[in-house]
Amino acid sequence: xxxxxxxxxxxxxxxxxxxxxxxxxxxxxxxxxxxxxxxxxxxxxxxxxxxxxxxxxxxxxxxxxxxxxxxxxxxxxxxxxxxxxxxxxxxxxxxxxxxxxxxxxxxxxxxxxxxxxxxxxxxxxxxxxxxxxxxxxxxxxxxxxxxxxxxxxxxxxxxxxxxxxxxxxxxxxxxxxxxxxxxxxxxxxxxxxxxxxxxxxxxxxxxxxxxxxxxxxxxxxxxxxxxxxxxxxxxxxxxxxxxxxxxxxxxxxxxxxxxxxxxxxxxxxxxxxxxxxxxxxxxxxxxxxxxxxxxxxxxxxxxxxxxxxxxxxxxxxxxxxxxxxxxxxxxxxxxxxxxxxxxxxxxxxxxxxxxxxxxxxxxxxxxxxxxxxxxxxxxxxxxxxxxxxxxxxxxxxxxxxxxxxxxxxxxxxxxxxxxxxxxxxxxxxxxxxxxxxxxxxxxxxxxxxxxxxxxxxxxxxxxxxxxxxxxxxxxxxxxxxxxxxxxxxxxxxxxxxxxxxxxxxxxxxxxxxxxxxxxxxxxxxxxxxxxxxxxxxxxxxxxxxxxxxxxxxxxxxxxxxxxxxxxxxxxxxxxxxxxxxxxxxxxxxxxxxxxxxxxxxxxxxxxxxxxxxxxxxxxxxxxxxxxxxxxxxxxxxxxxxxxxxxxxxxxxxxxxxxxxxxxxxxxxxxxxxxxxxxxxxxxxxxxxxxxxxxxxxxxxxxxxxxxxxxxxxxxxxxxxxxxxxxxxxxxxxxxxxxxxxxxxxxxxxxxxxxxxx
Numbered sequence: 001x002x003x004x005x006x007x008x009x010x011x012x013x014x015x016x017x018x019x020x021x022x023x024x025x026x027x028x029x030x031x032x033x034x035x036x037x038x039x040x041x042x043x044x045x046x047x048x049x050x051x052x053x054x055x056x057x058x059x060x061x062x063x064x065x066x067x068x069x070x071x072x073x074x075x076x077x078x079x080x081x082x083x084x085x086x087x088x089x090x091x092x093x094x095x096x097x098x099x100x101x102x103x104x105x106x107x108x109x110x111x112x113x114x115x116x117x118x119x120x121x122x123x124x125x126x127x128x129x130x131x132x133x134x135x136x137x138x139x140x141x142x143x144x145x146x147x148x149x150x151x152x153x154x155x156x157x158x159x160x161x162x163x164x165x166x167x168x169x170x171x172x173x174x175x176x177x178x179x180x181x182x183x184x185x186x187x188x189x190x191x192x193x194x195x196x197x198x199x200x201x202x203x204x205x206x207x208x209x210x211x212x213x214x215x216x217x218x219x220x221x222x223x224x225x226x227x228x229x230x231x232x233x234x235x236x237x238x239x240x241x242x243x244x245x246x247x248x249x250x251x252x253x254x255x256x257x258x259x260x261x262x263x264x265x266x267x268x269x270x271x272x273x274x275x276x277x278x279x280x281x282x283x284x285x286x287x288x289x290x291x292x293x294x295x296x297x298x299x300x301x302x303x304x305x306x307x308x309x310x311x312x313x314x315x316x317x318x319x320x321x322x323x324x325x326x327x328x329x330x331x332x333x334x335x336x337x338x339x340x341x342x343x344x345x346x347x348x349x350x351x352x353x354x355x356x357x358x359x360x361x362x363x364x365x366x367x368x369x370x371x372x373x374x375x376x377x378x379x380x381x382x383x384x385x386x387x388x389x390x391x392x393x394x395x396x397x398x399x400x401x402x403x404x405x406x407x408x409x410x411x412x413x414x415x416x417x418x419x420x421x422x423x424x425x426x427x428x429x430x431x432x433x434x435x436x437x438x439x440x441x442x443x444x445x446x447x448x449x450x451x452x453x454x455x456x457x458x459x460x461x462x463x464x465x466x467x468x469x470x471x472x473x474x475x476x477x478x479x480x481x482x483x484x485x486x487x488x489x490x491x492x493x494x495x496x497x498x499x500x501x502x503x504x505x506x507x508x509x510x511x512x513x514x515x516x517x518x519x520x521x522x523x524x525x526x527x528x529x530x531x532x533x534x535x536x537x538x539x540x541x542x543x544x545x546x547x548x549x550x551x552x553x554x555x556x557x558x559x560x561x562x563x564x565x566x567x568x569x570x571x572x573x574x575x576x577x578x579x580x581x582x583x584x585x586x587x588x589x590x591x592x593x594x595x596x597x598x599x600x601x602x603x604x605x606x607x608x609x610x611x612x613x614x615x616x617x618x619x620x621x622x623x624x625x626x627x628x629x630x631x632x633x634x635x636x637x638x639x640x641x642x643x644x645x646x647x648x649x650x651x652x653x654x655x656x657x658x659x660x661x662x663x664x665x666x667x668x669x670x671x672x673x674x675x676x677x678x679x680x681x682x683x684x685x686x687x688x689x690x691x692x693x694x695x696x697x698x699x700x701x702x703x704x705x706x707x708x709x710x711x712x713x714x715x716x717x718x719x720x721x722x723x724x725x726x727x728x729x730x731x732x733x734x735x736x737x738x739x740x741x742x743x744x745x746x747x748x749x750x751x752x753x754x755x756x757x
Contacts, residue, residue: 039248042224042257049163049384049589053367054147055391056431056584057108060120060128061142065697067126070394071099077148077393079284086134089115089289097122100134104286106146109388109585109596118143148393149280150360152270153368153385162276163384163589166256168288169275173295174255175333180299180324182216185255190217190246191239217242220258264298265305272305276589282310292334293342296324310347318347362435362445363391363582370583374595384589389582390429395422395661398693399432400439406686407437407667416675418667419446419561420686425569425662428578428600433562444670447561451544452651452668454564455555455644456679458537459521460571460614462553463513465528465536467610475510475613475730476712476719479520482506486526486550494550496522499645508717510730513617514625516643518554525553539605540577541566555644564655565664571618572640572657575611576602609704615640616731619699622656626680630656630688638698641687643679650674652682659697663687707731718745 058074060066075092080101083091092101102117117134120143131140166174178185184192192215214222221241245254263271264278272281275298279287282301283294290298300320301308310317322343329339367389376385399420407416422432435445444450466473481504488494498518512520525533530548537546537557546557559567562580570577578600586595606614618640622631626643644653652667652675665683669675675682703709711727713720719735720727724743 039244042245042249048381049161050381051153051371051385051387052162052589053150053153053364053387053389055150055389055393055396056429057144057147059142059144060118060131062128062130064128065126065695066122066128067695068094068097068099068120068122070126070695071120071122073394074145074148075099075101078146086117090285097124103143104146104289106286107386107587107591108144108147109587109593112591113144116143147388150389150391151364153364153371153387161260161273161384162280163260163274164276164287165590166252166259168286169259170288170290170295172292172328172333173275173287173290173298174259176295176299176324176328177259177302178216179327179331179333181219181302185216186251188215188246190242190244191215214238215242216258217246217254220254220261221245223261223263262302263305264301265309291342291345292325292328292338293321293345296328296342297321297347299324314347321347360391360396361440361442362447363389363396363430363433365445366430366433366448366582370581371586374583374586376586376594380588380594383592385594386587386589386591387583388585388587390424390427390431390584391582392422392424392431392694395432395690395694396434398690399434402686402689402693403434403439403665404437406689410677410682410685411675413669413675415669415671415673416667417446417450417670418665418683418686419450420666420690421447421561421565421664422690423565423569423580423662424660425573425578425657426660427584428569428580429584430562430565430580430582431661433582446666449560450666450668450670451558451560452666453555453558453646455646455651455653456516456518456521457564457567457642457644457653457655458553458555458557459513459516460618460642461536461540461567462521462525462528462533463509463617464571464575464606464610464614465532466509466524467613468607470609470733473509473524474732475508475616476710476717476728476732477509478506478717479509479512480506480523481512481517481520484519484523486522488551489547489549496550496554508712508714508728510617510620510728511714513614514620516621516626522550522553526550536605537567539603540570541579555646561664561666564653564666565662568642568655568657568662568664570605571611571614572662573602574608575604575606577605578602609706612701612704612707613731615699615701618642626678627654627656627684629680629684630691633688634691634696635698638696639691640699643684645678648674649676649678652677652679654679654683654687656687656691657699659699661694661697663690665690703731706733708734710735713743713745716745720745 060071072094080090080092083093086093086100086102089102089104092099099120100117103115105115106113118140119132119134121129123129131143133140184194218238221238225241260274260276263273265272267281272278275287278298279285279290282298283290297310297317300317303320307313308317308320325339325342328334329336334342367387371387399422403418403420407418418437420432420434421430423429424431433447435447436443483503484496486494496518503519507520530552533552534546534548541563542559544559546552549556566580569580581597584597587593619637621627622639622641623636627641630639630641639656639658641654641656645651650668650672655662655664665686667675667677667682708731709729710732711720711722711724711729712718714726714728719737720741720743721737726743
C-alpha cells in the first residue's frame with residue numbers, strides 16, 4: 001500500500017488532533033482536580049499561625065508606685081524613641097518630673113485602642129501624680145501601654161507570623177509592593193505576559209535585577225504549595241494554579257494572603273513570615289506605623305532575605321532600599337521632600353531581638369500547659385492566637401539575673417541549682433518563673449517540677465489555724481518550748497529539737513513564730529490536729545499527697561516552688577485562696593476574643609483575723625527574725641516573709657511578700673545532697689537581690705475591727721500598761737486591762753491607807 005503526500009498529512013493531522021484532544025482531557029481533568037483541591041486548601045489551610053505570647057501591659061494610674069525611671073525603661077523595652085517633640089506614635093519626651101508619650105495603636109484583649117498621647121506627672125517620691133490626655137488636657141484615671149511581645153508557641157512548622165488584615169497595611173506599602181513585584185496585579189488573571197516583558201526591559205535598563213516576572217499570585221502559589229525546583233513542569237503547574245486561585249478568590253484575598261505569607265528571613269530557628277511580624281522584627285513597630293524608608297527596606301529584603309539582611313549586610317541593603325525609594329518617588333508614591341528625608345535616614349532597625357522575643361522556655365511551658373486545658377477552637381492555627389499573660393518583664397529579668405549571680409556568689413558547688421517564682425497575688429497571676437540556675441537552658445523546670453520538703457515554711461499555716469480560736473490562742477499566748485516525745489510511723493518515737501538544740505521553757509506565740517522555734521510549732525500542730533492541717537494545706541493549693549504524721553508540723557511535705565508561692569499568696573491575700581495562672585486572655589490574630597479569665601473565685605482558707613495575725617508574725621520575721629537582713633535593707637514593717645531549711649541543709653527556702661507580690665526562692669541539688677546553706681544564708685540572698693531591682697510596695701493593711709493594738713508582757717503574755725518599757729505591742733481581741741496592773745503584769749501594791757479605806 002502506497003501513501004500519498006495528502007494521506008500522510010491527513011494522518012498526521014488527525015493523530016495530532018487526537019493527541020491534543022487527549023491532552024486537553026487530561027489537562028481538563030487535572031484542572032478540575034486542582035480547582036477542587038486548591039479551593040479547599042486556600043479557603044481553610046493557607047498557613048499555620050503560631051500562638052504569640054505577650055507580657056502584661058504596664059498600667060499607669062494616679063497613685064501607682066511607678067517612678068519616672070521605671071516607666072521610661074518600659075518605653076525603651078517597647079522600642080520607643082526619645083525625641084524633642086512628639087510627632088508620631090512610638091515616641092516619648094522627658095520633661096523634668098514628667099513624661100509625654102505617644103502610645104502606638106494596639107489590640108488589647110478588651111478591644112483595640114487607637115494611638116494616643118498622654119502626659120504622665122510623677123512625684124519626687126517615685127509615684128504617678130496624674131495622667132493628662134494630650135492635647136485636650138483631660139485628666140485620665142487609667143492608661144495602658146501596649147503589651148510587650150515575649151515569644152511564640154509554634155504549631156509544628158517552626159514558622160512565625162502575625163496575621164494582619166489588609167485594612168491595617170499602609171497603602172504606601174501595598175503600592176510599593178505592587179510597583180516592584182506586580183504592577184498589573186489588579187488587571188491580570190493570575191499570570192501576566194506583559195509583566196514578564198516589562199520586568200525584562202526594566203532589568204535590562206538598570207543592568208541588574210530590579211523586577212521579577214512572576215505575578216504575586218504565582219509567588220504565593222510557589223510559597224504555599226510548590227518546591228523551588230527550576231523545571232518547566234513546576235512553572236506550568238505554578239501558572240495553572242495561579243489562574244485557578246485568581247478565578248476563585250478576590251484580588252484583596254490573594255493580596256492579604258501574600259502579605260501574611262511572604263518570607264522575610266530567620267529569627268534564630270524560626271522563619272519570619274508576613275509583613276506583620278517582619279515590621280515588628282526589623283523595626284519594633286506595628287505595620288501601620290511604618291514610614292517610607294522602612295517600607296522601602298522591607299520591600300528590599302523581599303528580593304533575598306539572606307542576601308539583603310540589614311544586620312549582616314547593611315551597605316547592600318541600603319543600596320537596594322535607596323533604589324526602591326527612587327522608584328517610589330519617580331512614580332509619585334512619595335513627595336520630593338519625603339524622598340529626600342527618607343534617603344537621609346540611616347539604616348535603622350531594632351536590636352537582634354527586635355520582635356521583642358525573650359528566651360522564656362520555662363514560663364512558656366506553663367503557658368502552653370494552660371492553653372492545652374482551655375476550650376479553644378480546634379483549628380486555631382489557621383487564625384493564630386495572641387496570648388496575654390501576667391508576666392512582668394522587670395520581675396522576670398530580675399529573677400533571671402539574681403538567681404545565677406547569687407548562686408555563684410554564695411557557693412562554689414557547680415551542682416547547686418535553684419528556682420524562683422513571683423506572683424501578683426492581687427490578680428492571682430504568675431509574673432515571673434525561672435527553673436534553672438542557667439535561665440535560658442531548657443529542660444527540667446524546677447520551679448514547677450522540683451518536689452522538695454518545705455521545712456519551716458509550713459509553720460505559719462499551723463499558727464494560722466490555731467489563731468482562728470482566739471479564746472485559746474492569741475499572739476500573746478504562752479506556748480511551751482520544752483522536750484516532747486511523739487509516736488511516729490512504724491512505732492518509732494520522734495523527739496523533735498530546735499535548730500539551736502536548746503529549749504526556752506515557755507514563750508509568746510508571736511516569738512515562737514518569729515524565731516521559727518520547732519518544738520512550739522510541733523506542739524501547736526498536734527493541738528490543732530494533723531487532719532485539719534492537711535485539709536487546710538490542700539485548700540490552699542497543695543495537690544500532692546500529704547502524710548499526716550507528726551513530722552508534717554516541721555515541713556515533712558514535698559511540693560514545688562510554684563505550689564509554695566500559691567500557699568503564701570493565700571496568706572498574703574487575707575487568707576483567701578485563688579489558683580495562680582499565667583494566662584489572662586486569648587484572642588486570635590485579628591483581635592477576636594477567644595478567652596478572658598474571669599475574676600477567680602476566692603476560697604476563704606483562713607479567717608481574715610487569723611491571716612492578719614499571721615502576717616504580723618511574718619513581718620516580725622523580717623524585722624527581728626531570720627529575715628532581718630531584708631528589714632535592714634528595705635525598712636522595718638514593709639515586708640513579711642519566712643525562711644525554710646530542711647534536714648542536713650539539703651534545701652534552702654525563702655518566701656517574702658509585700659503589698660502586691662510574693663517572691664519564692666529555692667536552692668538545692670537535684671541529687672538531694674547537702675548544700676550547707678540555710679534559708680537565710682542562701683535563698684534570702686536571691687530574694688533580696690530581686691527586690692532591689694523590682695522595688696517593693698510596702699504592706700498596707702487595715703486591721704480587722706475585731707482586733708486592736710495592745711501591750712503585753714514579753715515573758716508572761718499578760719496585758720500591761722502602754723507606758724511600760726518592755727511592753728510588746730501586738731494586735732489582739734480587745735480586753736479590759738486589770739485595774740492597777742503594773743509592768744510586771746501583777747497588781748500594784750496599794751498604800752496602807754488605801755488598804756484601810
